[in-house]
Amino acid sequence: MDTSHKALFGTYTTRLAVVSMLVLIGALVVASVAQAAVSISRAELNGTQLRIEGQASANRTITVDGVAMGTSDGSGKFRIDRTGFIAPADCTVDVNDGSATAATARLSGCTVSTSPPPASSVSLTSLTVSPTDVVGPDPATGTVTLSSAAPSGGFTVDLTSDNTAAATVPPSITVPAGSTSATFTVSTKELTNAQSATIIGTVGGDFSTERHAVMTVWDPFHFSNGSIAILPGGNGSGRVISQPAGIDCTITRGNGTGSCSAFFPVDTIVRLDARPAADSSFLGWRGLPGCFDPSKIRVARGTTITCQPAFSLR
Numbered sequence: 001m002d003t004s005h006k007a008l009f010g011t012y013t014t015r016l017a018v019v020s021m022l023v024l025i026g027a028l029v030v031a032s033v034a035q036a037a038v039s040i041s042r043a044e045l046n047g048t049q050l051r052i053e054g055q056a057s058a059n060r061t062i063t064v065d066g067v068a069m070g071t072s073d074g075s076g077k078f079r080i081d082r083t084g085f086i087a088p089a090d091c092t093v094d095v096n097d098g099s100a101t102a103a104t105a106r107l108s109g110c111t112v113s114t115s116p117p118p119a120s121s122v123s124l125t126s127l128t129v130s131p132t133d134v135v136g137p138d139p140a141t142g143t144v145t146l147s148s149a150a151p152s153g154g155f156t157v158d159l160t161s162d163n164t165a166a167a168t169v170p171p172s173i174t175v176p177a178g179s180t181s182a183t184f185t186v187s188t189k190e191l192t193n194a195q196s197a198t199i200i201g202t203v204g205g206d207f208s209t210e211r212h213a214v215m216t217v218w219d220p221f222h223f224s225n226g227s228i229a230i231l232p233g234g235n236g237s238g239r240v241i242s243q244p245a246g247i248d249c250t251i252t253r254g255n256g257t258g259s260c261s262a263f264f265p266v267d268t269i270v271r272l273d274a275r276p277a278a279d280s281s282f283l284g285w286r287g288l289p290g291c292f293d294p295s296k297i298r299v300a301r302g303t304t305i306t307c308q309p310a311f312s313l314r
Helices: 002-034 220-224
Strands: 039-046 049-055 061-064 067-071 077-082 092-096 103-106 124-130 133-135 140-146 155-161 172-175 181-188 195-203 206-218 225-230 238-243 248-252 255-259 261-265 269-276 280-286 304-313
Touching: 039 092, 039 103, 049 092, 061 077, 067 077, 124 195, 133 220, 140 155, 140 172, 140 206, 155 181, 172 181, 206 220, 220 225, 225 269, 238 304, 269 280, 269 304
Parallel strands: 124 206, 133 206, 225 304
Antiparallel strands: 039 049, 049 077, 061 067, 061 092, 092 103, 124 140, 140 181, 155 172, 155 195, 195 206, 225 261, 238 248, 238 269, 248 255, 280 304
């Protein structure tokens, strides 16, 4: 009886030891799985070019922030080279090979964004310049307008000019708290020929917020004058004169001589008269832009309006 009890007790003790050993092994396995199996030796971002190198379990799919980007080789080594990667705001990525825990790597060459986005309740609605035609170096006035009153601390709009040879602006303008608009000075240069400049406003470096205005910086002569030119037409001969005086163009068999173009002050109304030679007849005017009615042509600033008479031999 005592011998039987001892045998049973020995068997129970042996089983208990085996169960304890299995529990211990299971705990070690779980602890091992819970640890990240990926180690990173290189993680960098050059523009949008991502490169990551490291060690993982053999022949595993390697994911970066949950996106499959490569596979480890038979020894567990892997290399990821991917273009078009958008930098995360904190410049870190999670790299995993399917283990329970991912390895986190900070990307060298990546700059953490610390600029807060502009207040969503306020936006830039317009940018205007007045006047839009300026004789350099006279200044113009720019105005930025917001969708609602600027918050505490004001609302800053970044400013640029696409042609600093003609017009320049300050780097930025701040709309004061409680205001919906602010003005700034557009400085212009003295020029020998007219040039356009686009004045651009953006918020927080986000070009989707862009608003702009186009202006023209003139030299004094072309600001005050425009021109009319005669383009000979047909195979006949004749003469075209203007009122007020300036154009006196003789056309012989399609060739023009004399004063076939002239400048007039802006907004002058010019009348053209076409007179055929004895061997020719006048067939009319070709309807070119600005010259649909040659009896009353309005002179435009810095613009040449071309008119074409048609003389035909009889």
